Amino acid sequence: MAVEAGFCDKNSYHARIVISLAIPLQQGIDRGGGRRAQSGRAFGSCYDPKPMAEAKITKRTEDYSKWYTDVIAAAELADYAPVKGCMIIRPNGYAIWEKMQAALDKMFKDTGHQNAYFPLFIPESFLHKEAQHVEGFAPEVAVVTHAGGGKLEEPLVVRPTSETIIWNTYKNWIQSYRDLPLLINQWCNVVRWEMRTRLFLRTTEFLWQEGHTAHATYEDAEEETLRMLGVYRTFAEDFMALPVIEGRKSEREKFAGADHTYSIEAMMGDGKALQAGTSHHLSQNFAKAFDVTFQTAQGTREHVYATSWGLSTRMIGALIMAHGDDNGIVIPPKLATIQVVVVPIFRKPDEKEKVMAAVDAFTGALKAAGIGIKVDDRDQHSPGYKYNEWERRGIPLRIEVGPRDLDKNQVMLARRDNGQKTPASQNDLPRTVCETLDAIQSGLFEKALAHREKLSRPVDDYSKFNEILDSESGFLWSHWCGSGDCEEKVKNETKATIRCIPMKQEKEAGTCVVCAAPSEARVIFARAY
RNA sequence: CGGGGAGUGGCUCAGCCUGGUAGAGCACCUGGUUCGGGACCAGGGGGUCGGAGGUUCGAAUCCUCUCUCCCCGACCA
Numbered sequence: 001m002a003v004e005a006g007f008c009d010k011n012s013y014h015a016r017i018v019i020s021l022a023i024p025l026q027q028g029i030d031r032g033g034g035r036r037a038q039s040g041r042a043f044g045s046c047y048d049p050k051p052m053a054e055a056k057i058t059k060r061t062e063d064y065s066k067w068y069t070d071v072i073a074a075a076e077l078a079d080y081a082p083v084k085g086c087m088i089i090r091p092n093g094y095a096i097w098e099k100m101q102a103a104l105d106k107m108f109k110d111t112g113h114q115n116a117y118f119p120l121f122i123p124e125s126f127l128h129k130e131a132q133h134v135e136g137f138a139p140e141v142a143v144v145t146h147a148g149g150g151k152l153e154e155p156l157v158v159r160p161t162s163e164t165i166i167w168n169t170y171k172n173w174i175q176s177y178r179d180l181p182l183l184i185n186q187w188c189n190v191v192r193w194e195m196r197t198r199l200f201l202r203t204t205e206f207l208w209q210e211g212h213t214a215h216a217t218y219e220d221a222e223e224e225t226l227r228m229l230g231v232y233r234t235f236a237e238d239f240m241a242l243p244v245i246e247g248r249k250s251e252r253e254k255f256a257g258a259d260h261t262y263s264i265e266a267m268m269g270d271g272k273a274l275q276a277g278t279s280h281h282l283s284q285n286f287a288k289a290f291d292v293t294f295q296t297a298q299g300t301r302e303h304v305y306a307t308s309w310g311l312s313t314r315m316i317g318a319l320i321m322a323h324g325d326d327n328g329i330v331i332p333p334k335l336a337t338i339q340v341v342v343v344p345i346f347r348k349p350d351e352k353e354k355v356m357a358a359v360d361a362f363t364g365a366l367k368a369a370g371i372g373i374k375v376d377d378r379d380q381h382s383p384g385y386k387y388n389e390w391e392r393r394g395i396p397l398r399i400e401v402g403p404r405d406l407d408k409n410q411v412m413l414a415r416r417d418n419g420q421k422t423p424a425s426q427n428d429l430p431r432t433v434c435e436t437l438d439a440i441q442s443g444l445f446e447k448a449l450a451h452r453e454k455l456s457r458p459v460d461d462y463s464k465f466n467e468i469l470d471s472e473s474g475f476l477w478s479h480w481c482g483s484g485d486c487e488e489k490v491k492n493e494t495k496a497t498i499r500c501i502p503m504k505q506e507k508e509a510g511t512c513v514v515c516a517a518p519s520e521a522r523v524i525f526a527r528a529y
Numbered sequence: 530c531g532g533g534g535a536g537u538g539g540c541u542c543a544g545c546c547u548g549g550u551a552g553a554g555c556a557c558c559u560g561g562u563u564c565g566g567g568a569c570c571a572g573g574g575g576g577u578c579g580g581a582g583g584u585u586c587g588a589a590u591c592c593u594c595u596c597u598c599c600c601c602g603a604c605c606a
Contacts, residue, residue, distance in 0.1 A: 056541095065600080073540095080598070140606070160606085192606050195530085202606055275606090314606085345565055384566035402565055412565085 064270040075329045085197035085204035099335040113183040121156040126164035130289040136256020140192040158191040167290040182214040200317030208312035214304045221305035225281040228309040229262045232277035241332040241444035247500025259283035265499045267452040268321035271473030273526035279309035328392035333437040339372040345402030369430035479519035481512035499524045
């Protein structure tokens with residue numbers, strides 16, 4: 001399944017990548033060539049005249065792409081791996097993923113799904129069973145041809161998605177309508193060999209969840225497809241503080257093997273679109289390819305209807321680009337393991353003792369209130385250094401406490417999202433902190449929404465497309481006749497694609513922005529990641 | 530795959546043109562003074578220069594081949 005669609009005009013299957021596990025260990029492996037300049041571009045420019053101890057972050061306005069890689073390095077989210085296109089997710093980055101997993105997993109369970117695990121390796125022949133599917137994925141599939149010291153009878157593909165192995169299995173699990181619906185999810189890694197990769201957004205290997213369900217009717221499957229799209233929207237909005245637009249993908253953008261695909265589309269800080277999650281109605285395509293049938297209550301035999309839906313570590317990239325600023329990333333409180341960092345301030349031992357006593361007292365209360373908290377009591381760094389470090393890492397709220405605060409029975413609260421510093425009484429601090437975290441969570445959403453609205457506009461004149469895309473980018477709401485030719489023309493001439501056909505919008509008679517044929521609703525055109 | 534850039538301690542980079550066997554800043558360790566927006570002093574540990582081959586008395590430096598990463602393009606989860 002594709003978290004991002006657009007597979008229809010791939011090359012032939014011959015373009016596949018062949019990997020081998022049969023490399024003799026004594027030779028051929030370059031052990032010493034590990035030094036690279038991978039993160040070399042990450043620390044390049046310097047605007048601050050005074051020497052900085054830590055990573056410098058390129059301004060977003062100067063080079064957004066560079067800012068993105070800088071900020072990932074600065075927040076220690078990921079490293080480049082020795083293998084092209086692969087990445088090492090560092091603890092700070094993985095912590096965000098774990099939070100995402102926890103939130104999604106709960107929603108999956110609450111909607112009746114169970115987790116399972118299917119194998120990494122899939123017989124190559126499986127991929128060929130669904131025509132569109134193999135056509136869509138073949139070019140980016142890694143194939144294992146050797147193992148165990150010899151050539152394999154049948155090559156194994158490293159899963160780019162698991163539809164084939166899962167439907168081969170469901171065939172045995174499903175006999176009767178009483179076995180339906182079958183609601184399974186799996187958390188795993190997948191591999192898609194990409195020509196060009198970017199940390200989190202498009203890596204050769206990535207982590208995700210893929211849900212695969214089976215239903216008795218087309219309608220049931222449609223309901224499931226939309227239900228999970230809704231789960232993704234809820235997750236994006238409530239946890240990531242990321243406003244998204246639900247919509248349907250065009251034919252050329254849909255998943256290879258799907259009847260139709262829905263997605264949630266988000267706007268990044270630079271006005272480009274990012275597909276944040278997809279939900280596919282597979283109809284009977286895979287059931288027919290793998291001959292998965294069930295007996296109805298009436299005794300007839302029918303192929304089952306299927307859905308699949310996925311959301312990946314790409315969402316970490318979305319989080320970075322939706323909320324990050326020139327000082328680093330900003331983690332929405334609901335996805336932050338450390339929601340509050342405490343920076344105690346003191347000079348002398350007696351001051352330290354008093355400050356730390358107060359810190360211990362209120363951190364205990366905060367922990368009891370369920371707040372993720374970290375006390376930065378390192379003595380080798382000044383408070384200012386710590387402020388910058390935690391801001392870079394995106395911790396939503398900082399509490400500063402020094403002798404002057406103790407005198408007033410207060411602490412200083414510093415918000416990461418807007419930089420505001422306000423004093424707060426030590427009494428009732430858990431309540432104040434919870435309220436502030438809530439305010440940050442909603443503040444991030446509102447800010448992202450305002451940004452998206454600012455960069456969204458109806459466009460009825462195709463000649464303005466490039467002008468707008470080159471200046472501010474953003475979402476261009478235009479009428480489209482539904483033809484793939486017009487879609488293709490726009491893509492070739494402006495690099496913008498149809499992100500989705502929004503589901504919630506007023507019907508409006510108009511004419512296709514490209515060919516002037518009649519249209520009854522607008523679609524979103526945008527340049528995308 | 531095409532164009533460009535780059536591989537030298539953990540990081541950023543100098544040295545390479547004009548070969549003589551490695552240097553700075555940051556980070557790290559020790560001690561001390563500091564600590565309300567990226568502190569300072571002193572001392573210290575760490576690299577054989579992406580890899581292979583070649584030229585040479587001698588190679589980070591010259592030559593050949595090769596691997597890798599980054600950016601742009603093509604392409605796109």
